[in-house]
Amino acid sequence: MCSAHSDLTAQAKIRDAAIAHFARDGFQKTNLRAVAATAGVSAGLVIHHFGSKEKLRSVCDDHVLGVLVRRSHEAGTADLLREFMSNPEEYHLHVRYMVRAIEEDTPAAGRLVDTLVAESESILRAGMAEGSIRPYSDVRALAVLTVLTSLATLTMAPPLTRALGFDGFGPEVLRRLALPTLELYTHGLYADDAPLKAARAALEASQEKRDE
Amino acid sequence: MCSAHSDLTAQAKIRDAAIAHFARDGFQKTNLRAVAATAGVSAGLVIHHFGSKEKLRSVCDDHVLGVLVRRSHEAGTADLLREFMSNPEEYHLHVRYMVRAIEEDTPAAGRLVDTLVAESESILRAGMAEGSIRPYSDVRALAVLTVLTSLATLTMAPPLTRALGFDGFGPEVLRRLALPTLELYTHGLYADDAPLKAARAALEASQEKRDE
DNA sequence: CAAAGGATTGAACACACGTTTAGCCTCCTA
DNA sequence: TAGGAGGCTAAACGTGTGTTCAATCCTTTG
Numbered sequence: 001m002c003s004a005h006s007d008l009t010a011q012a013k014i015r016d017a018a019i020a021h022f023a024r025d026g027f028q029k030t031n032l033r034a035v036a037a038t039a040g041v042s043a044g045l046v047i048h049h050f051g052s053k054e055k056l057r058s059v060c061d062d063h064v065l066g067v068l069v070r071r072s073h074e075a076g077t078a079d080l081l082r083e084f085m086s087n088p089e090e091y092h093l094h095v096r097y098m099v100r101a102i103e104e105d106t107p108a109a110g111r112l113v114d115t116l117v118a119e120s121e122s123i124l125r126a127g128m129a130e131g132s133i134r135p136y137s138d139v140r141a142l143a144v145l146t147v148l149t150s151l152a153t154l155t156m157a158p159p160l161t162r163a164l165g166f167d168g169f170g171p172e173v174l175r176r177l178a179l180p181t182l183e184l185y186t187h188g189l190y191a192d193d194a195p196l197k198a199a200r201a202a203l204e205a206s207q208e209k210r211d212e
Numbered sequence: 213m214c215s216a217h218s219d220l221t222a223q224a225k226i227r228d229a230a231i232a233h234f235a236r237d238g239f240q241k242t243n244l245r246a247v248a249a250t251a252g253v254s255a256g257l258v259i260h261h262f263g264s265k266e267k268l269r270s271v272c273d274d275h276v277l278g279v280l281v282r283r284s285h286e287a288g289t290a291d292l293l294r295e296f297m298s299n300p301e302e303y304h305l306h307v308r309y310m311v312r313a314i315e316e317d318t319p320a321a322g323r324l325v326d327t328l329v330a331e332s333e334s335i336l337r338a339g340m341a342e343g344s345i346r347p348y349s350d351v352r353a354l355a356v357l358t359v360l361t362s363l364a365t366l367t368m369a370p371p372l373t374r375a376l377g378f379d380g381f382g383p384e385v386l387r388r389l390a391l392p393t394l395e396l397y398t399h400g401l402y403a404d405d406a407p408l409k410a411a412r413a414a415l416e417a418s419q420e421k422r423d424e
Numbered sequence: 425c426a427a428a429g430g431a432t433t434g435a436a437c438a439c440a441c442g443t444t445t446a447g448c449c450t451c452c453t454a
Numbered sequence: 455t456a457g458g459a460g461g462c463t464a465a466a467c468g469t470g471t472g473t474t475c476a477a478t479c480c481t482t483t484g
Contacts, residue, residue, distance in 0.1 A: 010461075028240045031441060042463050047443060049461090103315070105370045113371035134403050142392045144375050146401075152364030158317045159325035163356050175418075178411060180354045186408040189358075189397040191346050196398040199390060206387075222431075243471055254433050259473060261431090 011049050013039040018046075019060045023097035027057055027104060061108035064097045069115050084154065085178075088171045099155045116147045153177060223261050225251040230258075231272045235309040239269055239316060273320035276309045281327050296366065297390075300383045311367050328359045365389060 008016070017039035021030040032053055036043040050056040071083075084091045101109035121143035127133030136142045156169050166173050190196070220228070229251035233242040244265055248255040262268040283295075296303045313321035333355035339345030348354045368381050378385050402408070 028238075032443090033441075041461095043442085044444085044464080045462055053442065102369045102371060110371040110374065113369070113375060117372075117375045132403055132406075133401060134399055136392060136395060138388070138392055141376065141388050142396075144372055145389060145392050145396070147375075148364050148368070148372055149361050151369075152360050152367075155364075156360070157314045157325070157363075159314060159322040160329075160356055160360055162322065163325060163329045163359075164353065175415065176350070176353050177357060178415060180348060180350055180357050182408045182411045183348060184354075184357070184396070185401040186405050187346055188400040189345060191344055193398050194344075196394045199394045203387065203390060244473090245471075255472085256434080256474080257432055265472065 010039070010041055010045065014041060014046055014049060015056075015060060015063060018056055019064055019097055020093060022057065022060060023093050023100060026100055057106070058108070060097070061101055061106050064094055065101065065108040065112045068094060068098055069112055072116060072119055085171050085174050095154050099151070102151065113147070117143050120147050153181075222251070222253055222257065226253060226258055226261060227268075227272060227275060230268055231276055231309055232305060234269065234272060235305050235312060238312055269318070270320070272309070273313055273318050276306055277313065277320040277324045280306060280310055281324055284328060284331055297383050297386050307366050311363070314363065325359070329355050332359050365393075 014035065018030070018035045020038065021035050032046050033043045035056075036046050039046075046053075046056065050059060084095060098109070098112065102113060117140075121139055124133060124136075124139055124143055124146070128135050128139070153174070156173060158169070161167070161169050161173050164173060164176055166176075226247065230242070230247045232250065233247050236242075244258050245255045247268075248258050251258075258265075258268065262271060296307060310321070310324065314325065329352075333351055336345060336348075336351055336355055336358070340347050340351070365386070368385060370381070373379070373381050373385050376385060376388055378388075
């Protein structure tokens with residue numbers, strides 16, 4: 001697709017440049033002159049069109065996260081990983097942008113997370129009703145947990161990817177993690193349920209202590 | 213313990229103030245004058261003692277992450293979570309600092325992550341040899357996975373904690389997530405191994421495609 | 425006690441960067 | 455064709471902030 005300057009309006013060029021910069025460097029480190037440069041315009045024009053750096057951010061947020069919310073509605077949260085794995089260069093930018101937005105706790109990011117958790121929860125409930133997923137008492141917490149790990153996998157801080165021998169995040173990293181993840185989701189990690197029982201007992205004990 | 217000014221040397225006061233600010237606001241957003249103010253000294257003195265903001269950061273990194281590495285050697289990686297759960301106010305600062313450092317991919321953070329992964333891997337191997345942990349083929353990847361989820365749980369972006377009904381990260385959040393996590397680690401998520409088999413087949417297929 | 429060396433400070437400097445402003449060019453329109 | 459509106463630019467402004475500097479205070483030591 002149109003990778004850069006072409007038939008895009010100046011506003012759109014600025015917005016796309018800003019998205020790229022925000023995703024790569026974060027909001028703080030990005031300066032408007034750099035954004036203007038990649039967009040091929042002057043710094044003043046950015047302000048002229050968007051009013052301020054902060055307003056520019058919120059426009060970018062709505063644009064990127066709106067796309068992601070729409071996509072997750074179509075495909076389901078869990079498939080976000082799969083989709084990303086199949087053609088990473090297309091989604092890499094958006095995923096990085098999303099991670100940054102979540103880290104900085106932006107309003108649009110909050111809406112996206114709510115969507116992902118809700119989506120995930122309904123999928124889990126459906127799977128439990130159908131019998132393909134084991135029953136859990138606290139489905140909400142489980143949903144949060146799965147979204148959390150999915151996002152964490154996509155985030156994958158550089159030191160962790162390095163611990164696997166890769167020096168940058170990419171589909172190879174995901175491929176390396178895919179099988180252990182599935183094994184964990186299928187058989188668990190512990191050989192018996194002693195740790196679980198111990199944890200249950202410990203939680204009940206601390207619960208009683210809090211009640212008295 | 214000594215919570216602030218007292219018998220500490222000025223250098224230590226500055227360092228502790230910097231750690232607090234870096235943890236709360238991140239490296240970029242904290243300015244030296246604020247650090248100097250909470251340390252009760254002038255801005256110039258910070259430079260006088262540490263040379264530059266960047267050098268100050270590396271000193272703080274070594275201090276905090278050195279403590280964490282030492283503690284993980286004593287207690288084991290997995291217990292970091294438990295320790296944090298028991299007295300959060302003491303570790304909260306250090307954990308937040310660590311997360312920030314990992315996000316910004318600082319050298320000391322890399323060393324910490326390496327330690328955590330190695331520690332985790334040896335624990336997993338020991339558990340497998342002993343029979344308390346199920347055998348996995350790719351133990352290294354499994355270790356990375358467990359560290360990743362542990363860190364992600366400690367990070368717990370605000371939108372995710374809000375999805376659980378809490379409006380700030382704390383021990384209650386961890387308590388809520390503890391049981392589902394243990395259940396996941398004990399029984400897995402899927403009721404049968406169909407998804408695992410499907411993933412294995414898909415990975416092999418894409419592997420062959422890459423080989424030809 | 426006097427000299428010295430480090431700790432400490434307040435003011436000044438330098439630079440980066442968001443934003444403002446005045447003006448230019450272009451295109452639409454009456 | 456004249457006028458105006460808006461896209462667009464270059465330069466300037468102001469501020470926040472890392473850093474430097476000269477001066478002062480304190481402590482130690484010969």
